[in-house]
Structures are given as C-alpha cells and as structure tokens.
Amino acid sequence: MLLELKDITKKYGDFKANDQVSFSLNKQEIHAIVGENGAGKTTLMRMLYGMEKPTSGDIFINGKKQNIDNPNIAIELGIGMVHQHFMLFPPFTIAENVVFHHEPKKGWRYDRKKAADEVAQLAEKFGMKINPLDIAGDAPVGIQQRVEILKVLYQGADVIILDEPTAVLTPLEVKELLVSLRELVKMGKSIILITHKLNEVMEIADRVTVLRDGKVTGTLTTKDTNPEELSRLMVGRELKNNPLPSIEKGNEILSIKNIEMTSKKSGKTLLDDVTLQVRQGEIVGIAGVSGNGQSELIQAITGLAPVNKGSVTLNGADMTNRSVKQIRDQGLSHIPEDRYLWGAAKEANLVDNMMMTDYAKPAFQKAGVLKLKEIRRYVAESVKKFNVKTTSIDTSAQFLSGGNLQKLIAAREIQKNTPFLLAAEPTRGVDIGAMEFIHEQLIEKRNNGDAVLLISSELSEILALSDRVFVMYEGKIVGEFDHQNASEEKLSILMAGGNNE
C-alpha cells in the first residue's frame, strides 16, 4: 500500500469536518472520493498535502508514519495536489508556473529558456498540448488545468491529488483529461480524484470512497458498484429522475435579433449575427464549449455589455443596450455563470446576498428605508425552502460551500417570479443532490409558463432540460435542435466546429 490515512479527524471549533476517516491508495491506482458539498473531501486532502494539521489520526506513506507539516514535506514525499481553485500566478507564463519554486538556474539567474524547454518536453512526454510561453492567466481553463497537473509532475510527484478537476472543464476537455490520467497511471503514477460526476468515477476509477458529513460511508470497487448505489451512499436516499412533460408554448418572451458584439480591446467579433427566441413554457438550451461567445451573449441580454448591432426584446419591450436595472425591471432574473465573481459578495451575510435585485421592491422598502424585519423573514423562509445549509442567515457567504451558495443564488433568482430566467452554468461544482434540486426548480419554472434560457457546458444537463437547443461556436449560432432530435453526438460535432451534413 502506497499511502494510508488512519482514523483522521479534523475539527474546526466544535465542528468535525472529518470524523475518523480512513483511506488508502495503491500504486498505480485511481481512487475516487465522492460526497456532497461540504462532506469534507477537500479538507481531507489538504491534510495529506500539509496545508492543514489533523486534529487526530495518522498518515502513513510507504508504511512509514509521516508528519506532514507543510506542503514542502508533501512535495518531498512525492505528493502533489491540483487544487479545486487553481493556484496559479496569472501574469506568469505557463512555463514559469510549472517550474515555480523548482526553477532551473544559470548562476543567480532564472534560466527561463531551459524552463520552457523542460516544460515542453514534460508536456510532450505526458501528451499534453500547451505552449510554455503563453501567459497563464490568458489561457483557457482547460489549459490552466493542464498547467496545474504539469506543475505537480514537474515536482516529481508519484501521488497526484486532483480536487474537482472536471467541474470547470468542457466535455472535450474532460475527455482529454481522463485520457491523460490513464496515461499517467500507466507511467507509474497513482491518483486521488475528487469529483461530483459519477460517470467519471465509473469510467476511470479503480476504487471509490464516499464521504458524508465528514464520515466514510463506504469504500467500494467500481466494478462492483453502480451510480445508483453511490448516490444513495452520498445523499442517503434514492435520486429522482425528472421528466420533461410536454406543455403548450406561449408567447415570445425573449427575442434576440441579429446582435453583434465586438471586443473593445482587440476589435475581435465576439457575437456574430445571433438570433434566437425563447417562449413561455419553454427551456431553451445553449450548448457550446465555453469561450465561444456564451459569456458575451449573457452580458448582451442582461445589460452588462453593449451590443453594436441588432436588438434585444424582453417581454414585449425593446431592451437593447438598456441598463441592468431597466432590464431586470422588465422581467429578467439571472443565475450568473460565476457565482463568486458575479453572483455573490463573499464577505456580506446571507441576508445581503439574498436581497440583491429585490431590495428595491415595495415589499422590502418604503421611501428608501429597508424593512429589515420582512426581509429577514423572507430570507429565512427562502433558505429553508431551498434547503441551504447554514448555521444562520447572518453568516457571511464565504463560509457556505459552493453548492449551498449556488442554491442560495438560485433561490434568489427563481423566487423573483419573473417571466424570464437566464440560467448560466447553474450546477457547476455542485453535488448531485443539489443538482437534482436545481434542475427540479428550473423545470417547475418552465411548467409555470415562464421562459428559461439555459446556458451550460454540461451536455447532459442541456439534453435533459431543453425543449430546444442551440449550439454556439465562435460567436455564431451553428445549429438548432428539438428536444427529440438532439443527441450528444450531434451537438458535440457542431460544438467542435464540425458540420452535420
């Protein structure tokens, strides 16, 4: 056995993030860890990597007990970690990021040429395509992910911990990543993989450990289990399968006609003649590899960036290049694609976070004075209704797990009862329980006769929820399908810039 964690407990105050967790990893094994948001997966790995100290319990590497006090020791022991939130230096080049803290030197000088060469070689060896001289911050997430893995490999790690590596990747990138991981195992590495996606577990892992509320609820061999059993272990119940009942479509709520947007900086065309409509009682999905204009489309619809041409009509009124407030008043609600950047103020409490976009409603203010009592009651009810796990509504948002924050944002936007909802990546990085819940809510909204535009890089999500699907590629709409006609295959080809004819 390469590595073993025995009876690890980690307490934050009175709260046990990990409770008597035992875990082992064999050589050339891929061992997955699954569990709901906040189950304690990241915490466990942080202790293995020396970023936290266990309250009790022991860590054995190659049978020897080790005291891993800081990441340096972990790195020396051959343990590397790719963090859930990337640990990159955006202004540095990819090569500089990879060799960081192990830089090749020429005398006192940083031998950047050698670094680039070494990184290029390393990337080649493991079959990862990157350009070492690109600026890391400008690279797409998929590439950044590779940079993180290369960094770990460069440090000579034998054990590689990956914390939710696929949450931010496009399906294609996920495929590539999984191929790379198999490659790594062949070359003698061992891998711990944290993920929320059970299909990935089934596809690639040898064993899987399930955590719930800080405790291990099972360690299974993937051959002998199935996704249903795993989800039961994770959430403690059977998951429902939400059907999409066919209902009558109503009037056009959102109508986008021939819009165009160009980058102020580079003059590049970001949106090119995009036209689409969303009607009442309909979920329209936008599929596409991220970075193909989806973000710009969101900004154009929501008023966060101006379009150069074309028109946006919402609920019967022309909303082209209006302010966010005007558009929201006209009937928009919006689950943003990045919950930390757009969707929340981390340091503010749940009340403040929940009130955004609602605070000006007559129900919550009079002559500019907030009705705090009503507001607090409303927030408390919403938190309960949407099952947001928190100690109190006065906690600041940063202490919610990702999934719970996402539920809070969904609650905020769905409860507004607007005729139109724009849902961008509504379940990114969210556990399966929460995902099920959010999907239910979207469908319910549609069934109530509202219009929903769903933008997601998760094909399964698009396919499960959309009445109609559009595919975006390089700022253009390159295809449209009905619910029945859409398939993963057809979409994938268009998403990659191919042609269906």
Add this chain to the structure above:
Amino acid sequence: ADESGNSGNSSEDAKRVAVVLTDKIGVNPFFQQISDGATKAADEAGLEVNVIESSDPTEIEQNLQVAVAEDYDLILTATFDAVDALTRVAEQNPEQDFAIIDAVVDLPNVKSAEFREYEASFLLGAAAGLSTETNKIGIVLAMDVPQINKYKSGFEEGVAHVNSEAEVLSSYVGSFADPAKAKEIALQQNANGADFIAAASAVSDLGVFEAAKEEGFYTSGQDIDRTTDDPEHIVLSQLKNTDVVAYDFVKEYGEGNFETGTQSFGVAEDGVGLTFVTAESESPLSDFIGQETIDKVTELKDQIISGELTVTNPLAQ
C-alpha cells in the same frame, strides 16, 4: 485645576509665570530665545516658570485657558499665532496679567511687544547692496506669508536705497523645515550670479549656510548672531532680541513694575539690529563687507533712529 492655586506653592509665595509657546520649541530658534530669556529672568527674580509648548495652533487657546485656571500670575506668549486665542482668553479674564511678544493685542490687561524687523532687514539689504560685486543678491525665505515677507520688503528697500543697479532674487522654500531644499535654492541663486544670499527661512537657514560654505558665496543669519558659526561665509546677521524682551517683561513682573500697553522695538530701542552695526560680534568682519560699508550702514542706522529715514512697514499697507 483650582487646588494648585494656593496649596501648590505653600512653602513660599513665589510668583508663577507660564510661557505658552505657539509651536514646538524646535521649530524655530526664536522660541528657544523667548524660553531662555524668560527662564533667565525668572531665575534671577525668584519666580517659578513653566514653559508650555503647543503642538499645533488649535492647542494654544486651551493651553492659555488652563494656565489661567491654574492661577499663574503672568502668562507670557508670543507670535501672531497666539493673537486670536489671547484676545479671547484675555477678554474673559480681565484680572489676569498677560504678555505677548512679537504681536500686538490691544487690551488693558495685556502687555505687547512688537518688532520693526523691516528696519533691520533694511540695514542688511543696504549692507548687501553696498558689498555685492555681481549686483545680484539673493534671499531665501521660508514661506510666502506676510510674517516672512516683512523681511523681504525691508531687505529689497535697503538694497534699492544704496544700489539701484542691484537685482534681488527671492525664493521661497515652501515650508519651515526643509534645509535640503533651502540649500538647493541657494545653490540655484548662486549659479544665477548672486554673491550674497540672505537666509530668512528659520531652521532651513542651515541649508543656505552650507551652500555658502561649499560654493564660497556670502550669506547672513537671522535673529541671533550666526556669524560665529562660519565667519568666512556667514558675514552678517540681522538681530531680533526677543530674549531681551522676554527677559525684561518677566523681570519687570518680578520686580513689580509691570505695565500693560504696547511697546514697539526697532533699531532705536535696540530691539532689532545688525551685527557690526548695532552690536559687536565675536567674529571678525569679513573683507567682503568691509569697514567702509559698515560705516555707511551705520549712518543709515542713525538716520533711521533720528527719523530722517523711514522704512516702509510692509504690514501697514
């Protein structure tokens, strides 16, 4: 604060003097002079003295009020910064004796001493105008404010009186304590041809002196005799005997012949002056100035005293 009145000095009935300064002593040698003068007189006359520095102008009034409350017999303050505060405090406490140096407060319980520095500046300017070989004379001033500019106007008048050819270069440091910049300014004036550069910039004067030493031009000091520091380059000093006035005031008070009212100190009263002209100096007279110049300036001094010559009071416009 009342208890300190009689019980505080039970042993003997010594009179107590508070010297309330408007700034920290270090900011200007002028404060040191007043403090020294008052302390010396108090020692001689057997008075108790307490020197209180204020950190900023807002504190002056408070310090004056507390001094009244703590039953000091005489409260001595100085400079124009104290005028507003003193006016108010003195009006509220008509029984209390006050004195102010270098500014006037016209109240029955205040004794004021004002100085006609412009007369001394005139003499300095005249000496400079007579001595310059380049017909360019510099003056480095602290700030462009009236209480500093009174030195400038007398100086320029003095130069013009004796030498219509001479040009006066005047520059401001822009602060009261930046010797490095003052030096830079002096170097600049010297580079433009000034062979005599008067220093009138409080602590920053030291920067001008250094420049003179390095570049070999001539300069003058202010308030006290600075020629002793470097007689070769600091060739004159215009004098302002605030220490003497502070000494006199306190001494008079100790001796019981303190009378309120305003006294003006000019050349005639020996309140202001110029080294070698109105007062001896330990240092030798520089050849740059020369006895001849001194004689001429001494004549001017006599004319001022006799009233034959009046120097314009820049503040009385």
Add this chain to the structure above:
Amino acid sequence: MESLFDLSLINSTLRMMAPLLLAGLGGAICSRVGVFNVGLDGLMLMGAFLGVAANAYTHNVWLAILIAVIGTTIFSALYAYMTINLQANMIVTGIAINFLSIGITTFALRTIFDVQGAYYNNEMQGLPTWEIPVIDQIPLLGNLLSGQSPIVYLGILCTIVMYFFFKKSVAGSHFDAVGINPIAAKSQGIKVKRIQYQAVLISGVLCALAGAQLSLGQVTMFSENMTAGRGFIALVATMLGQSNPIGVFLSSGLFGFTEAISIRLQGLNVPTNFTLMLPYVITILAMFIFKDKTQLSALKNSAGSSR
C-alpha cells in the same frame, strides 16, 4: 527667465530625486510582495537622524551610513512584525510609524545632543561628491552627471539591480509570486512571511539611504521632520511607477525635475503658491498620459485589510 533650462537643472534634478528614488524603490519592493508601506517617510527620517547622530560620534561618514542602515532596518522590522505577524492594518501602522519616528528623533535630538530643532556641527563631514572617471571626460554629460554624492549613484545602481532582480532572478520571481497570489505561493512551499519580511527590511535599507542622502548628502545636519513629507511623494512615485524600478526612477525623476523647475519659476510673476504646486499638478497631468490600468496587488491587500 533666462536660466529656466540651464545645465545645472539636470544636476539639480538628480540631487532632488535621489531620496525620492531610493524610498520609492523601497515602497516598490514592498508593494511587489503585497505590502503597502505608508511608513516610508518615518523610515527615511530615522535614517536621516541616525546618519547624523552616528557621524557626530564616529566622525566617519561611511560608518555613519552603515549605522543608519542597520538602525533603520531594525526599525522597519517593527513595521514588519506589526503588519505581517500581528496582521495590523498596514496603513494605520504606517502612519503610526511616521508619528513614532518624529517622536523618537525629536526626543533623541534633545537627549543626545541637547538641542532642539536642528543639530549641525562644523566638524561633521558630509558625503563627498564623486567625479565619475569616464563620464567626467564626456564634454556635456560629464558636467551633468558627475559630481554627485555616492548615494545618488547608488540610487541609480539600485534601480538597475532591482530591475534585474525582478526581471532575471529566481528570487525576484518568488517576490512577485507572493504579491500576486500569496495563497498559491504558500501552497507551493514558499515561505510567504519570510519574503514579506525581506522586502520590508530591504525597504528599511533603502529608506535609510534616502534619509542619509538628505542629512549627509544634500546637507550635513539633521533638523526635526526634515523629510518634509518626501516619504509620501516617494509613495506617489511608487504607485505612479507601478512598482516597476524603471517606472519609479522616471516618476521620481519627473518630480525632482518639476521641483527644480518650480524653484526657477519663482522669479516669474506668479504667486509662489502656484509655482510650489507645479510638481503636484504635473504629476497628475502625467497620469493622464501614463494611465494606471493594472491594479496594484498591495492596494488590494491594504484595501482588504481595511474592511
């Protein structure tokens, strides 16, 4: 005025900018590692005082500078300890450091030398001026650049060294990394606190030199609060130069230059307060040209700690 742009202008600019440059570089190295050092003025004042005090006792200007550097570095360690270990608000601590050094130097002036206001002493030797052999020979340039105090040249040298440190060295890239993303740096096994300490201590050294240039280079004396707010101008130079050594050099140069000009402009018939304003106005105008698009990481840190 005939002498507005004479040769000595460059000379004068170099002299005036040297303290700003050195302290500005100190501010720059701090901000590169995410520390917003508002205490530059206090560190400078400490350096100026220690330089003069040590000089008066040792009669050796070089030894004096060494002592000033050591003393100021120790003083800057206080700032480092407060902000890095005790996580005190950087800006409050910086302002307190400024107040503290005014207090300490004034108090020491009185207790050590028994004077108030200023200490000078005719026996005290200031820094010599150096004629630089080769440059000296070049007809025009020689006059312009030669004949400055060694610290002026050291300032230029420090700019170059720091430029290469950040551009070429491994340690430099680690400094940057700490400023860009301290959590990531820590997760890679970098000792973030140690690097921040190093940066603050180096800024101590640089500010000591800046102060010594004032009190031993430009003049040979110490007067209370003689930095006259130069530390804040240095801070502006740091920010305007976007913490880049060359940028700091240029912005402190701009400031030194306009200040030299403003002295010359006093001869014109413009109210003095307006000529004194010139350096500040020009600096603001300069910002219209060199826009600051990048957010300083130090800024973010300090703003973060302010909430």
Add this chain to the structure above:
Amino acid sequence: MNKLKTNATVFIQPLLAVIVGLLVGTIAIMLSGESVIVTYQEMWDGAFGNLYFLTNTLERAIPIILAGLGVAFAFRAGFFNLGAEGQLVMGAVTTAIVTVYLPFQGLLNMVISIIAGMLIAGLYSFLAGWMEQRFQINLLISTLLLNYIAVLFAGYLVSEPFRDTSSAGGVPQTVMVDEASRLPKLLTGMNLHYGFVIAIILAIVIAFIMKRTTFGYEVRMLGQNVFFAQYGGINRKKIMFTSLLISGMLAGLAGSVEVLGIHYRFIEGALSNPQFAWTGLMAALLANSNPIGTTVVAIFLAALDTGSLGVERNTDVPNSISGIIQAVLILFISAKFTMNFLNQRKKEGK
C-alpha cells in the same frame, strides 16, 4: 459560531493593544526619567480630568469624527479616499470666505457658508472620482496629490485675494467671522460647540443609512463586490460619484465646523498641522469603517492628543515623549493580538 466568544474577542483585542501600548509607553517615560504614574495620571486628567478637559477632548474629536466618517463612507463603497486633508481645507477656506464676503446674516449666513464649504469639498473629492472613472487615474495617487494642491491653493487665497489686512498681522488668514455666524458653544465657558452635536447626529444618520436604507445597501454591495453590484443592477458610476461626493462633503464639514466653531476664520496651516484628516483616516480604518465605531475611536484618538497636552503642561516629560506614547498606542491598537497569541498557546499546549 459561538457568539459570546467572538464578542469577547472583539473587546479583548483593543484592550490588550492598549495595555501593550501603555507598557511600551512606560519604557519611554522611564527613559525620560519621569514618574510613570504621574505621567499617566496627567495624561488621563488632560483628556478626561474634569468637565473642562472632557469637553476639550470632545471638541478636538469633532473634526476627526467628521473626517473619519467621510473616509469611512468612501471605504464602504470600496474607494480609498486619501484626500480628506485637501477636502477639509477646501471646505474650511470656502466657508470662511463665504461667511465673510457674501451678504447674508446670522444663522442663514452660517448655514449657507457651511453648505458652500461642504459642496466645494464634495466637488473636490468628486473631481478625483471623475478622473478615475473617466481616465482611469488611480484614486489613491490623485487624492494624495490633490491634498498638496488644496493646501497651497487655500494658502494662496488667504495670503493674496482674501487676506485679512486689517490687523497688523503676519499670518495669512481671512477676516474674522462675525459673532452671529459662529457656531454657538454647547456649555458656557467651555470650548465644546454645536459641531459636536452635528457630528454625533451625522454618525447616527450615516449608520442608519448604511444599515437601513436601499442607498446604503447599494453602497455596501458596491464596496464588497463591484461585479455583484453591477449584476444586480446597481449603477456603479452613480454610487461612486455620490459616495465620493458625500465623503468629501463630510471632510469639508470638518473644516467648516472648525472655522465657525473654534478659529472663527481660516488660518493657513491651522487645520493641516493637527493632522485631523490622517487621524480621521486611522479612526475609520481602526473601526472597520463602522460609523459609530469611527466616532468612538476618533474620541479615543482625540483623548490621546489632549492627554498629551496635559502631560506637556504639568510634567517635565518632553512633548516628543507624548508623541511617542501616542504613536505606540496607535501602533498596537490595530494588531491582532489575541488571535495569534491564543492560537500559539493552543498549539504549544498540545
């Protein structure tokens, strides 16, 4: 989680800081050879010794509170306004000039001149905001530089066009404000004036605005996350400009109130020398931009000032020592002692 515990640490922290500060101050006093107890006694008396000293402390706190509230307001909206000093001076000089030269009388005159001062100061701060919004000029640098310009400009105004030439004075200053336009004293014989009431009311009003109004909510959210605010439909430009305007107006009011309540005229340097603006900035930072907290801290910092005045008057401890003690107290007050010390002890205990 544990509310009681966190509340306790909130109080323990500054307390510990004050204790450490006093300890270091003790060393400084001992160095100067004075009695530590007497010195601290004088310090206390100078700040709070009797009604006179107490009201003096409160009076000194007025401009610090107002400037601090101004800084805090901008902070809350996410803007670092280092220009309080310039704004304060602009407000003061405007008020002084308007009071004297415009033909209004009495209370009306007072109100108009205060509003004028606040407006000019607000616009001065607005200018910096506009330059950032329009030309991406870093607010920190511009506000810092605008301070120097304001001080020099005000200096020009009172030494040239608006100088008081009547008295045989030397200080550049405006003519004195007539009695009817002055801010009345709160208690006869004391220096404390109605500016204090204004400051306290404003602190409460601002606390209310921040916590209880939609505008305050918008300001807070903008300060916490600009993108979130924009996403929610908050107009960044509008909030930025109004909050900088308000911030400047508060700083300006600090100056106006000093002019009409204490000096009765604008005197060059009288408002920058006492470092009101910087002290206010520290108060805002130490109180995490909480308006009520800023007020309390401002009074504490003012007490350090007036306390050191007491030390200066009644002991032989040099003025600079009280400066040292003051600086040391401020230095330690923002340190996060308890956290580190307790944590370390916990670790070592294990």
